[in-house]
Amino acid sequence: MITSKQRSYLRGLANKIQPIFQIGKNDIEETFIKQINDALTARELIKITVLETSDYTAREASDLLCKKLKCEGVQAIGRKFVLYRRSKDNAKIELPV
Template sequence: MISSKQRAYLRSLANNLESIFQLGKNGIEDTFLKQVDDALEARELIKITVLNNSGFESREASDAICEELGCEGVQAIGNKLVLYRKSSKKPRIELP
């Protein structure tokens, strides 16, 4: 669990990030979760765009992905969501 100060810091880092995944009509499948898991291990902080045809709101998608992968939902605004998980091999982001 991250504190509100840490969450604010992560939101500031994610502000300049581009979305690297799109959640579309196929929904949250095992292959999508595997790709997100690998990206979280490599980058620690990622942004995902939720498309209108996915059947998910951004908050619902964030909660579902976090439950499966054990990550933290940093932010869910509009059709974007930001996820964070500390890397087990090479941590890059130092939380305050």
């Protein structure tokens, strides 16, 4: 679990990154979940856009992915959300204590 101070720090970092995935009309499938898992392993912090054609809101998609991937939902605003998971082997982001 991350603290509110750490969440705030991650939100600041997320402002500078572009979304690398989009969730559209199709359900969130296993292959998509694997791609997000790989991206989290490589980057730790990723941003995802939910298209208007999707059945999910940004918060719903974030909650679902967090449950399946054991990651933290940092932020969900409008149609975008940010996920974070600390890399076990190659941690790049140093969180404030």
